[in-house]
Amino acid sequence: MRWFAAAAAGAGAVAVGGAGIGFVIARRLTAPTGGRVFDLSVRDIVQHEGGDAVVLDRTAHTSAPGLYNLWLEDGGWVRIGPVVGETRDSVTRVVESTTPVGALRAGSRCSWSGIYYRDPADAGLDAVDVVVHTPVGPAPAWLVHPSEGSGDWWTIHIHGLSSPRAGTLRGVAVAAECGLTSLVVTYRNDGEGPTVGTGRSTLGATEMEDVRAAMHYALNHGARRIVLFGWSMGAAIALQMAADAEFRGVVDGLVLESPVLDWQSTINANCARAGLPAWFGVFARPWLGYRALARRIGLESEVQLDHFDWIARADELHIPTLILHGTGDTSATHAVSKRLAGLRPRVILLESFDADHTMTWNSDSPRWRTVVREWLDLLTK
Numbered sequence: 001m002r003w004f005a006a007a008a009a010g011a012g013a014v015a016v017g018g019a020g021i022g023f024v025i026a027r028r029l030t031a032p033t034g035g036r037v038f039d040l041s042v043r044d045i046v047q048h049e050g051g052d053a054v055v056l057d058r059t060a061h062t063s064a065p066g067l068y069n070l071w072l073e074d075g076g077w078v079r080i081g082p083v084v085g086e087t088r089d090s091v092t093r094v095v096e097s098t099t100p101v102g103a104l105r106a107g108s109r110c111s112w113s114g115i116y117y118r119d120p121a122d123a124g125l126d127a128v129d130v131v132v133h134t135p136v137g138p139a140p141a142w143l144v145h146p147s148e149g150s151g152d153w154w155t156i157h158i159h160g161l162s163s164p165r166a167g168t169l170r171g172v173a174v175a176a177e178c179g180l181t182s183l184v185v186t187y188r189n190d191g192e193g194p195t196v197g198t199g200r201s202t203l204g205a206t207e208m209e210d211v212r213a214a215m216h217y218a219l220n221h222g223a224r225r226i227v228l229f230g231w232s233m234g235a236a237i238a239l240q241m242a243a244d245a246e247f248r249g250v251v252d253g254l255v256l257e258s259p260v261l262d263w264q265s266t267i268n269a270n271c272a273r274a275g276l277p278a279w280f281g282v283f284a285r286p287w288l289g290y291r292a293l294a295r296r297i298g299l300e301s302e303v304q305l306d307h308f309d310w311i312a313r314a315d316e317l318h319i320p321t322l323i324l325h326g327t328g329d330t331s332a333t334h335a336v337s338k339r340l341a342g343l344r345p346r347v348i349l350l351e352s353f354d355a356d357h358t359m360t361w362n363s364d365s366p367r368w369r370t371v372v373r374e375w376l377d378l379l380t381k
Contacts, residue, residue, distance in 0.1 A: 020281030032199035076103030160232030235259030326355030
């Protein structure tokens with residue numbers, strides 16, 4: 001989630017009181033999907049053990065252990081491996097691959113990302129482009145069948161706010177290894193699905209109807225049992241679907257990566273991340289929860305945050321759930337997942353990683369894959 005990057009500056013410019021601060025925060029939170037911010041520069045390309053290594057400014061992200069990606073401003077795609085050198089203000093990391101070859105050069109502007117695979121083929125997956133007919137128009141999706149044939153167990157992969165569906169491929173690859181069919185969905189106003197109204201997000205409140213349509217697609221094409229993979233806001237949507245009476249007996253499991261389990265705590269955390277007092281997040285609530293104010297920030301209807309409070313709704317969780325969450329998550333805090341797992345210990349397995357938001361796979365890919373694979377095998381066998 002990068003949607004609070006300018007909140008502090010905006011609040012200072014616009015707000016003279018709580019109402020103004022709340023307006024700015026709510027606007028940033030629901031902002032239409034924009035382009036990536038290319039805020040890194042490649043310092044140098046050096047040789048390491050016969051291959052290339054890239055020298056970058058040292059930040060909390062660029063110095064984190066694991067596997068990541070650089071999106072180049074000119075469209076290149078660079079997979080980044082382990083740290084092999086560091087100074088006080090720089091890190092040197094192995095370059096695993098560059099697409100196209102030769103795209104990475106000293107001085108290139110780039111953006112750091114945990115989205116490791118560009119598309120299904122890049123992840124070694126054989127996908128078919130399909131269309132899900134949602135209430136607001138056709139939404140593209142990828143349909144991925146496992147190599148050993150398709151059964152009636154399907155997984156539906158739901159990406160997060162301001163993130164493309166390619167981010168979920170880290171989980172799709174594991175589902176395919178387990179012999180499960182995957183449907184990788186898009187939804188309204190995510191930059192790939194239909195554009196509706198002002199293009200703003202409703203934090204899952206309306207987007208979940210597009211995921212509902214995707215579930216109908218799966219059921220109409222052979223699915224009998226479904227596991228929902230939700231990333232960040234996608235996890236909030238997955239929880240709504242799992243609790244929906246329409247899908248009782250159909251959704252058999254949830255895999256939630258860095259889940260938004262309570263929007264208010266998530267908003268507070270992102271205020272703190274942007275340099276504001278965390279409690280300023282409460283000022284955004286009226287702008288989201290009251291129709292007249294929601295219209296002022298560009299939404300067609302209000303968003304009831306209480307519907308997404310799974311601490312309050314913990315008793316409604318009865319489906320086996322695996323939560324993968326980083327202890328360093330500064331967007332959707334690990335503490336909320338820990339609390340929910342404590343409330344529902346017979347239902348929820350929490351696996352913690354030393355990682356930031358949606359970066360648990362990146363921080364320790366072998367462990368992530370093993371945890372998810374073993375959990376899916378127990379669920380589906």
